[in-house]
Amino acid sequence: MPKTRARAMLLAIVTTSCALVLSGCGHKALAVAVRPPAELLTCDGEPLPPSLPDRDQQDARDALMLDYALALRSAWGSCAGNLAGIRRWSEMLD
Structure with missing residues (x-):
């Protein structure tokens, strides 16, 4: 075996073994899943539409529609507020 080829083989073996040894060293980063607060994950339910009286009771209809x-x-507003809260919460994580 020529001298340069033997030297190249030795260099390859040493480099590979150093890479294997050094890859085991160091700080291992731990990835942790972070969930947003539970109170921000729910919204108020959509209200059911009212059962409206006849048109001759317009005042009662208007009051029901206003409610x-x-x-x-x-x-x-509950969902929009919760969405804004999640946005602020996720920005704090960055």
């Missing part, structure tokens, strides 16, 4: 619209807006 429904406010409840619907409240449910939307």
Whole structure:
């Protein structure tokens, strides 16, 4: 075996063994799954539409529709607030 070939083989063996030894050293990073707070993962339920009386009772209809619209807006606000909370929470993780 020529001298240069033997030297190349020796160098390859030493390099490979050093790489194997050094790969076992060092700090191992631990990946941990982080879940958002449970209270931010749920929204208020969508309200059921009201059963409206006849058109001759327009005041009662208006009152029922107002309650429904406010409840619907409240449910939307709950989800929008929770989404903003999750966004802020995830930005704190970065």
